[in-house]
Amino acid sequence: MTKRDKPHVLVVNQHGDNRGDEAALLAMCSGIEAELGPTEFTVIHQFNNAAAGPVLRPDARWITLRLPIVEAIRYVIFLVFRVMKLRPYFLLGKIGKATIAAYETADVVVSAPGGPYFGDLYVGHEPVHWLYVWVARLHRVPVVLYATSAGPFQKRWANPFRRYTYRCFTRLFVREEISAEHIRKLFAGRRRNVNVEVSVDSALQVTVAPMDRQNYMASNQMRAEDQLIVVSAIHWPYLNDPSPQLRQKEYDTAVIEAVKIFADGQPTHVVFVPQLYRSVHRDTPYLETLAQQLPAGISCEVLSDSKSSNEQCSLFAIANWVIAGRYHPAVFAVSSAVPVLCIAYEHKATGVLQAAGVSDAVMSIDEVTVEAVQAKARELLAGKADLTARLHVAQVALREVSARTSVAVADVVRRS
Structure with missing residues (x-):
């Protein structure tokens, strides 16, 4: 009532x-x-x-x-x-x-x-x-x-x-x-x-239709069969660390190395996707700086931070790989069953990938070294088929789990 x-x-x-x-x-x-x-x-x-x-x-x-x-x-x-x-x-x-x-x-x-x-x-x-x-x-x-x-x-x-x-x-x-x-x-x-x-993150309740991959790749002078890697990295403060700038430099280098491993020697386009906009914490400037560290042979862009979450999700859905340094990009990857390497800065990202049955695809930001990230990227690349299969199972299962929260809200309303 x-x-x-x-x-x-x-x-x-x-x-x-x-x-x-x-x-x-x-x-x-x-x-x-x-x-x-x-x-x-x-x-x-x-x-x-x-x-x-x-x-x-x-x-x-x-x-x-x-x-x-x-x-x-x-x-x-x-x-x-x-x-x-x-x-x-x-x-x-x-x-x-x-x-x-x-x-x-x-x-x-x-x-x-x-x-x-x-x-x-x-x-x-x-x-x-x-x-x-x-x-x-x-x-x-x-x-x-x-x-x-x-x-x-x-x-x-x-x-x-x-x-x-x-x-x-x-x-x-x-x-x-x-x-x-x-x-x-x-x-x-x-x-x-x-x-x-x-339950699980509410964004897993819906699936956003993928954009047209062929048109998108062609607009970036790439073929549809070329590699597309989506990256959402973070500029982390490393509080209480004696050398926060060195730690950030190591993190940035590690992300770039992971891109190179996932590119696997093939023609590749990389999209750096911002999450924060219209605020003092806007992350586009950081991603623009990070993009400059890619080798000259890898095509790249920084997605406009005016793009909505649905527009971002439709892009994630056509990627070959996602490197998620933020929480919701990992959720977007899971919701579209796209292979992901997640570098978690809080427990929420670790938790959602555990729920998806792919805890091997996440590592803590505190564990990041160039060598550790390279090793994890090679491990995931070698097991890509299995990782993708597990994510397809999770995509369906977690949609149902997420919907339970909405059912609970509706039940409360009906009893109010």
């Missing part, structure tokens, strides 16, 4: 300016609508450019969580009164009023796929994400954690707040077993536990 003609799903904690999180959001919305039919979505987001959201889902309502400081204070004061069962709406600014109205009319609040926005890795802004879950609890609206990553939880001062937040969820899904284990350890020995359900 819903409060309107169409179910109203309020999405909170949506990250912005990242093609991977964009793909996860769109797939989640598609999956929920497959279960509920036409659905009204409101998304509380973090996009730097407020116009970016409506481009993704013109039919959704988009509310920024970037409140001006005065309005943020007024919003928090309103919530204090709300705890006392008072509703002094006059305290709220325009954004605050829209936010509270969304909670009051929502049939379910969904904490968006992504993260780990609960955990030590991004603890600096974690309290903001707690708050948007707590507000749902305050308004007695059921909340679903939609297949995020979680942890680790070594910052002990934050753990009581984390436990309270997780107890707010009606259904709690994470996208890999490693995150589930982090939450289980967080509640170890506690009288009030939580039920953690393991």
Whole structure:
């Protein structure tokens, strides 16, 4: 039973300016609508450019969580009164009023796929994400954690707040077993536990049609049968390392060496694909620098960061190899059953490839040396047929697993 003609799903904690999180959001919305039919979505987001959201889902309502400081204070004061069962709406600014109205009319609040926005890795802004879950609890609206990553939880001062937040969820899904284990350890020995359900990344719920490979290769003066390698590398800070610049140089050289091994002496076109856009963390400049390190005989380009996540996925789908230094490029490879070498900087990438049954295709960024990456690339190249076969099995199986999270959201709505 819903409060309107169409179910109203309020999405909170949506990250912005990242093609991977964009793909996860769109797939989640598609999956929920497959279960509920036409659905009204409101998304509380973090996009730097407020116009970016409506481009993704013109039919959704988009509310920024970037409140001006005065309005943020007024919003928090309103919530204090709300705890006392008072509703002094006059305290709220325009954004605050829209936010509270969304909670009051929502049939379910969904904490968006992504993260780990609960955990030590991004603890600096974690309290903001707690708050948007707590507000749902305050308004007695059921909340679903939609297949995020979680942890680790070594910052002990934050753990009581984390436990309270997780107890707010009606259904709690994470996208890999490693995150589930982090939450289980967080509640170890506690009288009030939580039920953690393991799904998989929401972007695996949909399959994007591949672009026309022959036309694409011809547009780059290549033949359809030539090698196409997609690369999404990362400029990593290597915190607490005595020589971060040397470590990054080693990483960059290792990625280039992996490209050369996967090219296997054949004519090859390499596409460097950015994930971050319209932000201070935009990664196109780094990829442009990395592309310059390729040998002169290998054709290459840096894909425009204006390309949408669906456009990126359609490109990944026609590749011979993917080198994924970021999480969602690994997900895109799995969703299209394209052989992948993943260099994981967080546990989420390790977890998704374990779920896909290809844990041999991932290595930690902490293990990267030129020699180690070369050895892994040669190993994967020698076993390419087997790797591809396993990914085809995972492509189908994980689509069904991912859809379970949408089914759970629909069940919560029907019972609300």
